[in-house]
Amino acid sequence: SYELTQPPSVSVSPGQTASITCSGDKLGEKYACWYQQKPGQSPVLVIHQDTKRPSGIPERFSGSNSGNTATLTISGTQAMDEADYYCQACDTGTGVFGGGTKLTVL
Amino acid sequence: QLQLQESGPGLVKPSETLSLTCAVSGGSVSTSSYFWGWIRQPPGKGLEWIGNIYYSGSTFYNPSLKSRVTISVDTSKSQFSLKLSSVTAADTAVYYCARRETKRGGGFDYWGQGTLVTVSS
Numbered sequence: 001s002y003e004l005t006q007p008p009s010v011s012v013s014p015g016q017t018a019s020i021t022c023s024g025d026k027l028g029e030k031y032a033c034w035y036q037q038k039p040g041q042s043p044v045l046v047i048h049q050d051t052k053r054p055s056g057i058p059e060r061f062s063g064s065n066s067g068n069t070a071t072l073t074i075s076g077t078q079a080m081d082e083a084d085y086y087c088q089a090c091d092t093g094t095g096v097f098g099g100g101t102k103l104t105v106l
Numbered sequence: 107q108l109q110l111q112e113s114g115p116g117l118v119k120p121s122e123t124l125s126l127t128c129a130v131s132g133g134s135v136s137t138s139s140y141f142w143g144w145i146r147q148p149p150g151k152g153l154e155w156i157g158n159i160y161y162s163g164s165t166f167y168n169p170s171l172k173s174r175v176t177i178s179v180d181t182s183k184s185q186f187s188l189k190l191s192s193v194t195a196a197d198t199a200v201y202y203c204a205r206r207e208t209k210r211g212g213g214f215d216y217w218g219q220g221t222l223v224t225v226s227s
Contacts (some may be wrong), residue, residue, distance in 0.1 A: 096155055
């Protein structure tokens with residue numbers, strides 16, 4: 001079955017740029033989605049179709065997808081961005097998730 | 107505003123069948139633009155996609171769970187349901203229902219609040 005791999009943790013200083021990667025076989029030929037989940041809350045979709053932000057998601061969130069790797073980039077990271085982030089292969093009706101990355105803003 | 111609400115027993119015995127329902131309000135499940143899905147999250151762990159259903163009844167299941175999962179939709183009640191058979195302690199998780207666009211690259215854009223199901227005797 002298809003698998004997606006994320007780093008368990010990423011740290012970033014406030015105001016800096018955070019990059020979270022998601023690796024999978026030929027992931028660039030599929031679409032990637034990204035979700036943010038804060039403790040005790042349901043996940044929130046922050047990126048779909050590789051690069052598109054849903055309404056209400058700040059412009060500092062962006063995405064890319066090429067080769068075997070999709071990347072979520074958060075520019076000018078704020079303390080409120082501290083959360084778990086999950087990628088998903090959202091190409092078809094199926095949808096495996098990556099293992100998740102804990103983003104720490106310190 | 108679309109809302110999804112999971113309901114069902116919070117405690118299920120090992121080897122029995124877990125049954126949950128997701129009620130959809132503020133919108134219709136009878137739309138060609140969306141799938142309706144189930145996702146779960148064991149305590150302290152990551153998200154696991156369980157499966158999706160289209161309003162017509164077409165389904166997509168996670169291969170690792172396919173032999174135990176049944177997802178159905180009731181358009182007259184604007185709800186869809188999950189059944190997971192032969193449960194074990196490994197099936198203890200928060201179960202979420204969610205909506206996902208059918209277009210390629212569409213994500214789960216509306217989620218329920220989640221319901222914790224514990225498998226224990």
